[in-house]
Every structure is written in structure tokens, then in C-alpha cells.
Amino acid sequence: MKIGIMGCGVISNQYIRDIQRLYRKLEICMVADIRTNAAENIAKQYNILQWGTPEELLSNKEIELVINLTPPKMHTEINRKILLSGKHVYCEKPFALALKDAQEIQNLAKIKGLAVGCAPDTFLGSSMSTCKKLIEDGWIGKPLYVNANMMNAGVETWHPRPESFYEEGGGPLYDMGPYYFSVLVNLFGSVKKVYAAAKKGFVERTLYTSDRFGSKIPVKTPTHFATIIELKNGILANMNFSFDISKSTMPLMEIYGTDGTLEAPDPNMAGGTPKIYRREQMLAECFGGQDQREGSFSALPELYQDVGSFVRGAGVADLVNKLQHNEKEDAQLAVHVVDIITSIMRSAETGMPQELQTVCEEGR
Structure with missing residues (x-):
């Protein structure tokens, strides 16, 4: 599955390294950040061919799933935008800061027929x-x-x-x-x-x-x-x-x-x-x-x-595996947390x- 990374902060290094090392069926095609220089630096460091703004990532037709690594207070807003762009979501923890926000994203994913998952995967x-x-x-x-x-x-x-x-x-x-x-x-x-x-x-x-x-x-x-x-x-x-x-x-x-x-x-x-x-x-x-x-x-x-x-990335691989076997993933555990x-x-x-x-x- 072709994947995009939204947010190029500290934890993005761990996700990219481990996904590239452990999960060969997951292809990170693009990274994005509001700080485009940060996205460019991460892309060059890990030989990722595309980088850009969050809007450019969401409009990229090649990307099927986005890993949301933005700050927690932005998780709900970014998750909503990812789902509305027609892409599956895997979000870094916490899933949301309020239960109603977590349930909103869970319900939106069901309406759109998309999968949503969340860290941690330890x-x-x-x-x-x-x-x-x-x-x-x-x-x-x-x-x-x-x-x-x-x-x-x-x-x-x-x-x-x-x-x-x-x-x-x-x-x-x-x-x-x-x-x-x-x-x-x-x-x-x-x-x-x-x-x-x-x-x-x-x-x-x-x-x-x-x-x-x-x-x-x-x-x-x-x-x-x-x-x-x-x-x-x-x-x-x-x-x-x-x-x-x-x-x-x-x-x-x-x-x-x-x-x-x-x-x-x-x-x-x-x-x-x-x-x-x-x-x-x-x-x-x-x-x-x-x-x-x-x-x-x-x-x-x-x-x-x-x-x-x-290590990070097992949760992303698990979500993709469920999709490929036509199993649902609706972040039930993350919402309960x-x-x-x-x-x-x-x-x-x-x-x-x-x-x-x-x-x-x-x-x-």
C-alpha cells in the first residue's frame, strides 16, 4: 500500500526507519509538513521521492493511507481532512482530546467506507x-x-x-x-x-x-x-x-x-x-x-x-493487513482509550x- 506521512517532527524518523526496515509491502511515497523545509529534509534523508505541504499530500491521488503525526490538538481536524480526501488514516496517539471528537472520526470513517487506526502499537x-x-x-x-x-x-x-x-x-x-x-x-x-x-x-x-x-x-x-x-x-x-x-x-x-x-x-x-x-x-x-x-x-x-x-509501524501494517483481508478497522480500542x-x-x-x-x- 502507498502511504503518506503527515507531520515531520521527531517521531516521523522512527516511523519511517521502521517501516522501511520491517514492512516491505508498505511504500512511503510522500512526506508533508506545514514547514516544507522539514518535509524536504526528511524526504532526502530517507530517499522518499515526494514532499510538500499537507494540502499537496491530501490531493495526491497515488496515496491510499496517511499516517497522521501532527501534534495531538490537531489530530481530529487532520483526521477529518484525510478521510474527506478519500484516504485511510493511521493516527499517532492520542486519537483525540475529547471522546466526542474520537467518535466523530470513527463515524466519519464508517460513512466514507474507510479504515481508521491509531497508535500505540507496542x-x-x-x-x-x-x-x-x-x-x-x-x-x-x-x-x-x-x-x-x-x-x-x-x-x-x-x-x-x-x-x-x-x-x-x-x-x-x-x-x-x-x-x-x-x-x-x-x-x-x-x-x-x-x-x-x-x-x-x-x-x-x-x-x-x-x-x-x-x-x-x-x-x-x-x-x-x-x-x-x-x-x-x-x-x-x-x-x-x-x-x-x-x-x-x-x-x-x-x-x-x-x-x-x-x-x-x-x-x-x-x-x-x-x-x-x-x-x-x-x-x-x-x-x-x-x-x-x-x-x-x-x-x-x-x-x-x-x-x-x-519500534513503530506494526499498527500500520496490521491496519493494511486487515484491509487486504476485507476486515474492518474502526479504532474501537483507541476510542475506548x-x-x-x-x-x-x-x-x-x-x-x-x-x-x-x-x-x-x-x-x-
Whole structure:
């Protein structure tokens, strides 16, 4: 399938490199950006023959699918334009900043007879695919609880333009939540209810990239969220998202079952080694006089091909594969993730639990 890239920022490099490296049936024919010099530079760097403005990309009859890598606040507007131009869409996360916007694009795609998909695609990688099989095969018994923590010091140490991460539609929930929520729903199905509290730890952030070192930017959105998530199947998840933490030893993601614990790799990455701690290990340690805190997890091999940890493009390949097999793709998971995020925001603002409005039938 012939593909266009809309938006030539930092993440476009990763998409183009990985698609060219891994998915030979996907041909990137054109890149576009409102900064045409950025589009030209990316095109020349990756030997892409065409570049230009967003309008030129949308009018290009050769392009069948557009990957939308514009800033989050522009996702709905750009997705709408792509669909109205008669092209399929694959959008970078988050799918939208409001549930009504996500559902508008979902419905427009249905009306136009087009497919729409959304990042993240890391849950399709070797690590989380292995975790899903381990859970289904009963390695930890019946899953009961999830503990996940995305806590770091923010993006200003590496991102050249971090302002959008601290404005409306930014923050750790919109930025990193989609990775964790996509994994959660893929493993266990739809979320039913959320409870949340939020805080803004700093009123401004100091930039550390070389060309702007020492500059200050204001913080206009909460940067720390503490959440409790109740799934439809009864599983409870305790999940924390923060840009305010210098260092944390909390697990990235652990899943607790009746027969043991699964230590999952980073949901932000496609590869990684899962680890298992079985209940009988605990019993043996207790009766053997060993301190349970010293008990060790057992690393298990990945059961699927590992093409790297930080990779992008599997979701695009999955969408195209479904199209070629006449299967639908309507971003159901992405819409449910937007519902989770906006429900958490609403719960934090009101101090009240929030029932979700959508379900994800792709989950259990």
C-alpha cells in the first residue's frame, strides 16, 4: 500500500526507519509538513521521492493511507481532512482530546467506507504478546489486580520543543496513558469505572536541551495522576502517571493472579522479557525459612519475534493487513482509550468516580 506521512517532527524518523526496515509491502511515497523545509529534509534523508505541504499530500491521488503525526490538538481536524480526501488514516496517539471528537472520526470513517487506526502499537510486540499468552495459559492463575507506574521527570531533558507536553492535551496521561491503557484493555477487556486524583507538581519547567538550556516554560495541565481502574471483568488496576518524579523503584507493570505474579516489560516498548513468580515459590520459601522478600522472579523467553524495543509501524501494517483481508478497522480500542483518559480527567476534576461510555469488543 502507498502511504503518506503527515507531520515531520521527531517521531516521523522512527516511523519511517521502521517501516522501511520491517514492512516491505508498505511504500512511503510522500512526506508533508506545514514547514516544507522539514518535509524536504526528511524526504532526502530517507530517499522518499515526494514532499510538500499537507494540502499537496491530501490531493495526491497515488496515496491510499496517511499516517497522521501532527501534534495531538490537531489530530481530529487532520483526521477529518484525510478521510474527506478519500484516504485511510493511521493516527499517532492520542486519537483525540475529547471522546466526542474520537467518535466523530470513527463515524466519519464508517460513512466514507474507510479504515481508521491509531497508535500505540507496542501491545502487538513480542513482549506483551508473550504476556498475553502466559496469562491465557494460566501461569499466574486467575488475574486479580494490576499495578502500573509511569513515573519520570518529564520530557524537557530530551525533547527540543516540549511546550505541548505541558499544555491542554498534554501531560503524562495523554502522552503515556495510551500505552498502558491499550495493554490493559488488550489483556483484560473493557474498563467500567475510574477513580482519580491529580496534581501539578511544578508551576514551570526548566529546559535542558542544548539550544534552549535553562529556559523556562509554564505548566498549564496536571502532571501527576493517581488512578484506580475497575474493569468489567472485576479486575482492579492501580495506575500512576507522573512527570514530577526524579527517580522511582515502583514496577512499570505487575499483574497479580491467584497462582502468582507476572512482571511485565515496559508497555511503552515492543520488546522485553516477562518474569514470573509462582505461588509455590513463596510457599517453599516460607516453609524453608527463607525471607520471602529475597525470592526471585524467573525470566521467561519471548515467544514471538523481537524486532527491537523502541519500534513503530506494526499498527500500520496490521491496519493494511486487515484491509487486504476485507476486515474492518474502526479504532474501537483507541476510542475506548480516549474514554478512559477523559473519564480520569473528569474524575480528578470533580472528585467523583466516572462510568465509561464506551466498550471495546476487541477485548474480552
